[in-house]
Amino acid sequence: xxxxxxxxxxxxxxxxxxxLGPDNRLDRAAVPAVVNANDEYAIxxxxxxxxxxxxxxxLVAMAPPNAPETLxxxxxxxxxxxxxxxxxxxxxxxALSTAxxxxxxxxxxxxxxxxxxxxTSDGGMGVVPAGVAALLRLPYLSYAAxxxxxxxxxxxxVRRISATGFDVLEAPMPxxxxxxxxxxxxxxxxxxxxxxxxxxxxxxxxxxxxGVDGVGVEAAATNxxxxxxxxxxxxxxxxxxxxxxxxAKRIITFLEERRIVQ
Amino acid sequence: xxxxxxxxxxTPAAAPNATPYRLTEDQLMLRDAVRVLADEKVAPRAAEVDxxxxxxxxxxxxxxxxxxxxxxxxxxxxxxxxxxLNVCLAVEQLSRACATTGLILAVQELGSLPIVxxxxxxxxxxxxxxxxxxxxxxxxxxxxxEAGSDAANARTRAIRDGDDYRxxxxxRFISQGSVADLITVFAVTDAEAPRHRxxxxxxxxxxxSGFKVERIxxxxxxxxSPTAELAFEDVRVPAxxxxxxxxxxxxxxxxxxxxxxxxxxxxxxxxxxGALEVAAKYARERxxxxxxxxxxxxxxxxxxxxxxxxxxxxxxxxxACVEIEAGAPDAARWAAMCKLVAGDTAxxxxxxxxxxxxxxxxxxxxxxxxxxxxxxxxxxxxxxxxIQRLVIARSLLGKDS
Numbered sequence: 001x002x003x004x005x006x007x008x009x010x011x012x013x014x015x016x017x018x019x020l021g022p023d024n025r026l027d028r029a030a031v032p033a034v035v036n037a038n039d040e041y042a043i044x045x046x047x048x049x050x051x052x053x054x055x056x057x058x059l060v061a062m063a064p065p066n067a068p069e070t071l072x073x074x075x076x077x078x079x080x081x082x083x084x085x086x087x088x089x090x091x092x093x094x095a096l097s098t099a100x101x102x103x104x105x106x107x108x109x110x111x112x113x114x115x116x117x118x119x120t121s122d123g124g125m126g127v128v129p130a131g132v133a134a135l136l137r138l139p140y141l142s143y144a145a146x147x148x149x150x151x152x153x154x155x156x157x158v159r160r161i162s163a164t165g166f167d168v169l170e171a172p173m174p175x176x177x178x179x180x181x182x183x184x185x186x187x188x189x190x191x192x193x194x195x196x197x198x199x200x201x202x203x204x205x206x207x208x209x210x211g212v213d214g215v216g217v218e219a220a221a222t223n224x225x226x227x228x229x230x231x232x233x234x235x236x237x238x239x240x241x242x243x244x245x246x247x248a249k250r251i252i253t254f255l256e257e258r259r260i261v262q
Numbered sequence: 263x264x265x266x267x268x269x270x271x272x273t274p275a276a277a278p279n280a281t282p283y284r285l286t287e288d289q290l291m292l293r294d295a296v297r298v299l300a301d302e303k304v305a306p307r308a309a310e311v312d313x314x315x316x317x318x319x320x321x322x323x324x325x326x327x328x329x330x331x332x333x334x335x336x337x338x339x340x341x342x343x344x345x346x347l348n349v350c351l352a353v354e355q356l357s358r359a360c361a362t363t364g365l366i367l368a369v370q371e372l373g374s375l376p377i378v379x380x381x382x383x384x385x386x387x388x389x390x391x392x393x394x395x396x397x398x399x400x401x402x403x404x405x406x407x408e409a410g411s412d413a414a415n416a417r418t419r420a421i422r423d424g425d426d427y428r429x430x431x432x433x434r435f436i437s438q439g440s441v442a443d444l445i446t447v448f449a450v451t452d453a454e455a456p457r458h459r460x461x462x463x464x465x466x467x468x469x470x471s472g473f474k475v476e477r478i479x480x481x482x483x484x485x486x487s488p489t490a491e492l493a494f495e496d497v498r499v500p501a502x503x504x505x506x507x508x509x510x511x512x513x514x515x516x517x518x519x520x521x522x523x524x525x526x527x528x529x530x531x532x533x534x535x536g537a538l539e540v541a542a543k544y545a546r547e548r549x550x551x552x553x554x555x556x557x558x559x560x561x562x563x564x565x566x567x568x569x570x571x572x573x574x575x576x577x578x579x580x581x582a583c584v585e586i587e588a589g590a591p592d593a594a595r596w597a598a599m600c601k602l603v604a605g606d607t608a609x610x611x612x613x614x615x616x617x618x619x620x621x622x623x624x625x626x627x628x629x630x631x632x633x634x635x636x637x638x639x640x641x642x643x644x645x646x647x648x649i650q651r652l653v654i655a656r657s658l659l660g661k662d663s
Contacts, residue, residue, distance in 0.1 A: 076295075188299055191329035191342055194291055 038117025076189035097215035099131025139171035311486035326396025357532025362486035373400030401442035420449035439490030461511030483635035
């Protein structure tokens with residue numbers, strides 16, 4: 001099976017989190033980038049699928065020029081090659097632009113499954129995979145807890161997590177599947193995987209090569225960040241754990257001290 | 263009249279594109295990959311391994327599946343090249359989290375070095391691939407009750423009998439001797455020969471009849487690493503399991519130490535770094551007298567010295583690895599120096615780490631007491647600090663003529 005996984009380098013929250021530049025935009029150069037955590041689950045799902053059915057995995061990313069460093073970490077897990085779309089114009093691109101660019105980059109590839117993480121830790125929108133599926137007219141199978149392709153029949157069956165349990169969806173391939181953490185913990189790359197990743201191919205594409213225009217910060221529906229503030233520190237809270245009569249007494253005392261009740 | 267040898271270290275000419283003072287991108291990737299594994303998978307088990315004194319088979323599997331045990335071996339045997347600095351980078355990162363786990367890699371290297379250095383192609387093909395894959399473990403059995411620092415005083419005998427040797431005797435303080443599949447044993451083949459020509463090196467397989475694990479020691483530190491007394495009762499070992507020629511055993515052991523001592527230095531640097539990080543974090547958080555204790559000068563001074571000394575030990579280790587790998591003729595001096603400095607540093611830094619934590623440093627709520635107990639062994643095994651000093655002094659002064 002040929003599998004494509006959408007991957008996004010995001011700031012590593014473990015080493016200091018997100019920094020904003022002078023224009024209040026995320027300064028992607030300030031903090032080292034890691035593979036978006038949800039995307040690692042998608043890559044792990046892809047690895048398990050090719051282990052079971054054979055085939056290869058390509059990673060596709062739209063990211064700043066330093067992305068290959070991060071993509072190598074994903075290649076070290078076992079993916080076979082990468083495609084990296086990068087262009088100065090794409091700085092500050094919104095979700096719609098991202099979906100259009102990724103759809104164009106993926107359109108030239110042959111695949112049975114297109115996998116994506118549910119959302120990113122920096123943008124948090126969770127809409128790009130749906131946009132890509134719509135643009136490419138692919139079946140959209142979301143919140144997958146299990147992926148069972150039938151390569152002979154050319155179909156894929158997915159368990160979609162729902163509020164009451166799960167639904168079972170079936171669609172013809174190629175299809176887009178949004179992956180969840182229920183698919184299994186991503187593996188740590190082995191040292192041999194890390195060494196091998198150095199020589200795996202990452203093809204770079206400019207915006208012109210994808211044939212998409214009208215994207216980037218100028219075209220974005222929202223393109224200026226007016227301000228940004230950290231959330232206010234929460235005042236100290238007290239937790240009431242007593243049983244009913246004592247709890248009531250405590251709450252009344254609390255309200256009386258603040259003259260909310262007399 | 264005393265002959266004065268030249269004191270300057272004789273190193274081969276530097277490779278044209280060598281950057282000896284910074285780690286390469288590959289080495290940084292390797293170091294960071296092992297660090298992540300150490301922090302996320304090894305560290306949570308360290309206290310339990312120490313408390314139960316059980317060999318962490320799960321962590322050994324982790325090292326095997328992530329190719330960490332492949333580091334000491336050449337690629338043709340399924341290894342990752344065998345470069346000494348790479349092995350030490352991994353030992354250091356693992357030891358930061360758990361000295362017992364760092365030792366698994368260090369002992370795998372120690373035990374297999376005789377095969378790597380002096381084995382035939384057939385012997386290397388026979389044993390190294392399984393060792394590189396972590397399918398088998400190997401231990402190094404030189405020490406005996408009456409032969410510690412004086413290794414040449416060993417008494418275990420190997421008597422030639424047709425195409426075999428029969429080995430009888432016992433070995434003491436053998437790291438991982440009870441979990442290893444292969445034991446690299448040094449036994450006397452010619453008791454009449456000059457001291458340094460008496461020993462021969464053999465590979466004993468654990469299933470060979472007459473080989474027995476007598477007991478496991480209860481230790482101060484590295485408690486998860488089983489330290490065994492091994493008994494050999496007429497163990498029949500084929501001549502095909504002999505490494506090198508008869509009488510070469512002592513020389514093989516000494517050449518082995520030139521490459522394995524940096525591994526212990528790496529363990530020591532890792533332990534020191536781990537202790538320093540705990541102490542620094544504590545000093546940032548603990549408040550007394552209205553301020554962080556790290557801002558009190560007596561505490562700041564201790565931490566600064568701990569950091570500088572750990573870094574100095576680390577840099578000497580890295581340099582020693584590069585020199586030994588490049589074939590420096592004074593490899594023995596480099597190996598002894600890095601182990602001497604790192605071991606003493608680890609003991610000093612861990613002791614000071616306990617001091618910084620005060621009462622909390624003495625209880626097992628914090629790992630520094632374990633790290634202090636773990637550090638001590640780095641001043642003792644693979645040659646005591648006193649032996650390391652003898653090696654350095656001999657390199658400096660030459661022999662009395």
